[in-house]
Amino acid sequence: MKDKDSNATPEPKSKDLKEKAVSKTTKLREKSVPELEDLLRKKSKELVDLRIRKESGQLEKPHMIKMLRREIACIKTLLEEKRESILTTEDSTSEERISLRVIAHHSDVSHRKVLRALDKAS
Numbered sequence: 001m002k003d004k005d006s007n008a009t010p011e012p013k014s015k016d017l018k019e020k021a022v023s024k025t026t027k028l029r030e031k032s033v034p035e036l037e038d039l040l041r042k043k044s045k046e047l048v049d050l051r052i053r054k055e056s057g058q059l060e061k062p063h064m065i066k067m068l069r070r071e072i073a074c075i076k077t078l079l080e081e082k083r084e085s086i087l088t089t090e091d092s093t094s095e096e097r098i099s100l101r102v103i104a105h106h107s108d109v110s111h112r113k114v115l116r117a118l119d120k121a122s
Helices: 013-029 033-055 062-086 100-107 113-119
Strands: 086-088 095-097
Touching: 013 062, 062 113, 086 113
Parallel strands: none
Antiparallel strands: 086 095
16 A cells, blocks of 8 residues: 555755755855865866867766856855955944945946956955
């Protein structure tokens, strides 16, 4: 005799994928800026390798390129958030957060140029 549970349909896999993505993002948020930069370099090299393999016809899983591009975008976003949060200034009464975009706007340059200038200064 079969149980009622054995006939039940399994939950969709999309829920598991969302949970994995959230946990991966959470793990990335715990990393420091240098760790994220190293990971970004590693993932970028891996993406170049996958693209080369795709062009030569040796890539068995072409969906990996899309997944890797999204991971890189996530890492870049987290890096930008962390770099923005580092830029703080102390006011006499409270700590005021200065955004890279605000600095870029005041100096009439792109936020990427501000990031490069900050990297050179440190």
